[in-house]
Amino acid sequence: MTRKRFEPVHLIFMGLGGLVLLFIVAPLLGMLLSTTGGQLAETARDPEVAGSVRLTLLASMGATLIFAVVSVPFAYILARKRFPLKQLVNGIIDLPIVIPHSAAGIALLGIISRGTLIGDLGERVGVRFVGGYAGIMAAMAFVSVPFLINAARDGFAAVPEQLEKAALNLGASPLRVFLTISVPMAWRSILSGSILMWARGMSEFGAVLVVAYHPMITPVLIYERFGAFGLKYARPVAVLFIGVCLAFFVVLRVVAGGRRHAEG
Amino acid sequence: MLKVEGLSKKLGDFAVRDVSFDVGRGDYFVLLGASGVGKTILLETITGITFPDAGRILFDGREITQEPIQNRNIGLVFQDQALFPHMTVRKNIAYGLRSRGAGRGRTYKQTEEIARDLEITSFLERRPGTLSGGEAQRVALARALVTEPKCLLLDEPLSSLDVSARSGMRALLRRLNRSGLTMVHVTHDYEEAIALATRIGVMERGTVVQTGPPDEIFRRPASEFVARFIGIRNFFPGVLIAGGDAEFRFSGLVLSILTDAKEGEGYIIIRSEDVIISLEPSRTSARNVFAGVITDIFPVRLGIEVIVDIGVEIAALVTKESAEGLGLECGKRVWTSIKASAVRFVEA
CATH class of the missing domain: 3.40.50.300 (P-loop containing nucleotide triphosphate hydrolases)
Structure with missing residues (x-):
C-alpha cells in the first residue's frame, strides 16, 4: 500500500483553509470562554430569555411546517414539469436570498400592515401580523423558504421517473404516487431542506425586526440587550441561544441521517 | 384483443x-x-x-x-x-x-x-x-x-x-x-x-x-x-434427446448436435452459411449428411441461396462461383452436410 502524499501546494491550500476555520471558530470560542457557567445558568432562568428562545424555536418551526405543506408539492412540479417562464419562477424563488433582509421586512410590511388586503383580512379572523406571531413567521418564512424549495426540488428530481410511471401503471392515482413514491423517496432532501429552513428562520434578525420588534425573538433580544446594557449582558444570551440551536440542529441531523441507514 | x-x-x-x-x-x-x-x-x-x-x-x-x-x-x-x-x-x-x-x-x-x-x-x-x-x-x-x-x-x-x-x-x-x-x-x-x-x-x-x-x-x-x-433461415421445432451424443428429432429427421441443454422440446437454428452442398455424399467431419432435391435457387445480397428439400426445406448460402461450378439448378439431387457444432439449440 502506498500512502498518498500531499503535494506542497495542497499543504498551502490546507493552511489557508485552516485560517478560514479559525476565523469561524475563534469568535464563537472566545464568546463561549468569556461566559461563565454562573452567567449562563442565570440567563437560562431569566423568563424573558427563556420565553424568547421558545418563541423563536416555535415560530420558525411553525413557519417551516406551514410552508412545507404549501411549497413541497410546488417543488415537485418544478422538478418534473416543463412550463413557460420556468426559469423566471426559479429566479423568483431565489430572490429572498439576495435582497437585504431589512428591505425584505419593509417589503413584507407593505402587504401585511393595517390597511392592506391581507392585513385587514388577518385582523378580521384574529391574526395579527405586525407586532404578532403571524408577522414573525411570515418574516422568517420569507427569507428562508428558498432553502426548502430548492432542496425539495433537487430531491424530487433525483427520484427516477420510471418508479412513478410504474406506480401509475399499477393503478395508483397521481396523488397517491406523489404521497407513496415521490415524497418518501425525496424525504431526506425534504427533511434536510426543512432543517435548513428552520435554522435559517431562527437566526433571522433584520426582516423580523422590521415587522415585529415585539414579541421579542432571541436575535432581537440579543440586539436590544447589547444596545441597552452592553456586550456583557448580550453575550450570555447569545451563547445560550447558539447552544440551543446547535443542540436541535445536531439532533435533527442525526435523526435524518438515521433514516438514511434504515433505507440502505 | x-x-x-x-x-x-x-x-x-x-x-x-x-x-x-x-x-x-x-x-x-x-x-x-x-x-x-x-x-x-x-x-x-x-x-x-x-x-x-x-x-x-x-x-x-x-x-x-x-x-x-x-x-x-x-x-x-x-x-x-x-x-x-x-x-x-x-x-x-x-x-x-x-x-x-x-x-x-x-x-x-x-x-x-x-x-x-x-x-x-x-x-x-x-x-x-x-x-x-x-x-x-x-x-x-x-x-x-x-x-x-x-x-x-x-x-x-x-x-x-x-x-x-x-x-x-x-x-x-x-x-x-x-x-x-x-x-x-x-x-x-x-x-x-x-x-x-x-x-x-x-x-x-x-x-x-x-x-x-x-x-x-x-x-x-x-x-x-x-x-x-x-440472420437465420433455418429453424425447426423438435425434441432434443440428450445422452452421450445429443440428437435432435424433427419432421422424421435425426440430427446430431452439440449441446449441454436438458432433454425436451426446443428449436434448432442453423445459419445458411453453415450448410454445405455437395454432389456426392462426402467423407468429412460433418456428422449430418442428408440427400435432397433443390427446390429453389435465387440470388441474395451476398451470394446465392439454395433451398434443398431433405424432408424439410433447408437453406444453404453458397457463392455464385460454387453454384455455377457445381451446376446447381432446380430439381437437381444433392447432398447437404451440417456440422453438429454448427447447430444451435434453443430450449422451448
Whole structure:
C-alpha cells in the first residue's frame, strides 16, 4: 500500500483553509470562554430569555411546517414539469436570498400592515401580523423558504421517473404516487431542506425586526440587550441561544441521517 | 384483443411512426427489433404513460387512446424492473392492490398466493436492493400479475438476467402465457422470439415492418432488412434427446448436435452459411449428411441461396462461383452436410 502524499501546494491550500476555520471558530470560542457557567445558568432562568428562545424555536418551526405543506408539492412540479417562464419562477424563488433582509421586512410590511388586503383580512379572523406571531413567521418564512424549495426540488428530481410511471401503471392515482413514491423517496432532501429552513428562520434578525420588534425573538433580544446594557449582558444570551440551536440542529441531523441507514 | 392502428409518437431522440399490429387473445406477441427502434416508447404509449401524437389503440374493441393510465389495466414490467426501493418486496407486490382499494385481508391473501406461485415467498420481507437479477424480475412480474391485468407487456424481460436465471424466467413466461394471459414482449434477441412467440412483429426504424407467426417471419422475411436482422433461415421445432451424443428429432429427421441443454422440446437454428452442398455424399467431419432435391435457387445480397428439400426445406448460402461450378439448378439431387457444432439449440 502506498500512502498518498500531499503535494506542497495542497499543504498551502490546507493552511489557508485552516485560517478560514479559525476565523469561524475563534469568535464563537472566545464568546463561549468569556461566559461563565454562573452567567449562563442565570440567563437560562431569566423568563424573558427563556420565553424568547421558545418563541423563536416555535415560530420558525411553525413557519417551516406551514410552508412545507404549501411549497413541497410546488417543488415537485418544478422538478418534473416543463412550463413557460420556468426559469423566471426559479429566479423568483431565489430572490429572498439576495435582497437585504431589512428591505425584505419593509417589503413584507407593505402587504401585511393595517390597511392592506391581507392585513385587514388577518385582523378580521384574529391574526395579527405586525407586532404578532403571524408577522414573525411570515418574516422568517420569507427569507428562508428558498432553502426548502430548492432542496425539495433537487430531491424530487433525483427520484427516477420510471418508479412513478410504474406506480401509475399499477393503478395508483397521481396523488397517491406523489404521497407513496415521490415524497418518501425525496424525504431526506425534504427533511434536510426543512432543517435548513428552520435554522435559517431562527437566526433571522433584520426582516423580523422590521415587522415585529415585539414579541421579542432571541436575535432581537440579543440586539436590544447589547444596545441597552452592553456586550456583557448580550453575550450570555447569545451563547445560550447558539447552544440551543446547535443542540436541535445536531439532533435533527442525526435523526435524518438515521433514516438514511434504515433505507440502505 | 389489443389493436394498434397507425400509432406515431416522437419523444426526444426516439420516435415510432405509423405502427400497426394486432394481438389476439392468448397470444404471445414478440416485438423484435434492434435497440433504439422505439420499442419502449411503443409500450409506454400502450400503457398510457405517454400519449400518442397520432393513431389509435383499441383494447377489446374499445378505444383507449386517451384513457388515463390507471384505468387501463394493462400490466407493464419495466426493463430495469422499477421496483420501489423504499418498500419491502411484500409492499411492492401489494402496491397495486392497495392502490385499487383492496382491503388488508384480501391484499395479504393475494400477495401470499402470487408469491407462492412465483417462488418468492422466502424474500417477501427483503428490500429490492438486496435481490439478484432473477429474483427482482420475478418480483416485478408478481407485482404486475397480482392486479390481474388483461394483458401483460414486458420490456426486455430477460436482458438483465444471467444465463441460468434466463431459462427459468423463459419457462415462467411461457407458463403464464399458456394459462391464458395475453402477452406482448419486446426484445432485440431473436432466440427469445423463437423460444416464446406465437406471433412476431419485426420493428425497423420506428415502425413494424412485418408481423406473422415465427416460421413465416423466419422462412419468408418480407424484406432484406428482416432477413438480415433475423440472420437465420433455418429453424425447426423438435425434441432434443440428450445422452452421450445429443440428437435432435424433427419432421422424421435425426440430427446430431452439440449441446449441454436438458432433454425436451426446443428449436434448432442453423445459419445458411453453415450448410454445405455437395454432389456426392462426402467423407468429412460433418456428422449430418442428408440427400435432397433443390427446390429453389435465387440470388441474395451476398451470394446465392439454395433451398434443398431433405424432408424439410433447408437453406444453404453458397457463392455464385460454387453454384455455377457445381451446376446447381432446380430439381437437381444433392447432398447437404451440417456440422453438429454448427447447430444451435434453443430450449422451448
